[in-house]
Amino acid sequence: VLEPWQREIVRIVRVVAQYFYPQRQTQVMNEGCATFVHYTLMNMLFDRGLISEGAMLEILRNHSNVIFQPGFDDPRFSGINPYALGLDMMQDIQRIATEPTAEDRDWFPDIAGNGNWRETLLDAWANHRDESFIRQYLSPALMRKWRFFILADAASEPHYEVASIHNERGYEKIRAGLAQSYDIGASRPDIQVVDVDLLGDRQLRLEHKVKNGIMLEEASRDATLRHIRTLWGYEVSLAAIDAQTGATLNERSTSQIGE
Structure with missing residues (x-):
């Protein structure tokens, strides 16, 4: 059982985590907005x-460093730079609102050529997070610029498959796929407390909703269970449940894990 001061530390960690959790949903929008506004104003x-001119050159140098996007085969690559993607999307919205192409008018009839890019961006900033922003505003022109495509990675297949390319059907799937990658609910493990036997052995029971067959990494899972047992003071179990069928895929308990 935790001492009062230990409980206070756990409470502080929980409150801080709850504060930062929503911010993970708006990285592209936050960083993109800051970069776009700064670049436009300067x-x-x-x-x-x-x-x-000297000050502007310094500004552009810093700006270029912020939005630098390494290629996938670059040792510095760690994913999509939210500053770069956010800036490009917002500049693209500005272009669509003021100088739309025929393709833009087909994809964005509500904003193409409206001439008011500021109001369009303000509406997007106020009403969207990363996932919905990308799903709503990522254009075919930007997908081509970024050379986006979808790789199908099936565990049962020995090779990757290029599943979606730059055509009408491909654009829809690429946009949906990229948007989905920014959905925290889809990319973070869904683990919840489902039961505790307070009148018996006081074992804490957790469930992990497994999506798309993606299981937890075993070493990390076991280390986390040991830590939860330390905090709880009693045994802890974790069941992996298929999110679609409800079938139990496996179950792990701290009684099965060494110290």
Whole structure:
């Protein structure tokens, strides 16, 4: 059983985690908005002669460093740079609102050529998170610029398959796939407390909803269970449940794990 000071530490960690959790849902929008606004304002000030060429060069150098996107085969690659994607999407919305192509008018009839990119962006910032923002506003032009495509990675197959490319059907799937990758509910393990036997052995029972057959990494799972047992003070079990069928895939208990 935890001492009062230990419980207070756990409470602080929980509160801090709850504060930061929603921010993971708006990385592209937050960083993209900051970069877009800064870049746009600095260029406006420069055009009006309020910033010197030397200062502007320094601004552009820092800006380029922030939005740098390494290629997938670059040792520095760690995923999509939210600053770069966010900036490109917001500049693309600005373009669609002011200088749309025929393709833009087909894909975005509500905003293409409306001439009011500021209101369009304000509406997007106010009403979307990363997942819905990408699902709503990622354009075919931007997918081509970023060279996005979808690789199918089936555990039962020995090779990857290029499943979606730059055509009408492919654009829809690429946009949906990228948006899904920013959905925390789909990318983070869903583990919940489902039962505790307070009148018996006080064992804490957890369930992991397994999606798309993706199981927890065993070493990390066992280490986490040991830590929860330390906090709880009694045995802890974790059942892996298929999210679609409800079938139990496996179950692991701290009684099966060594110290």
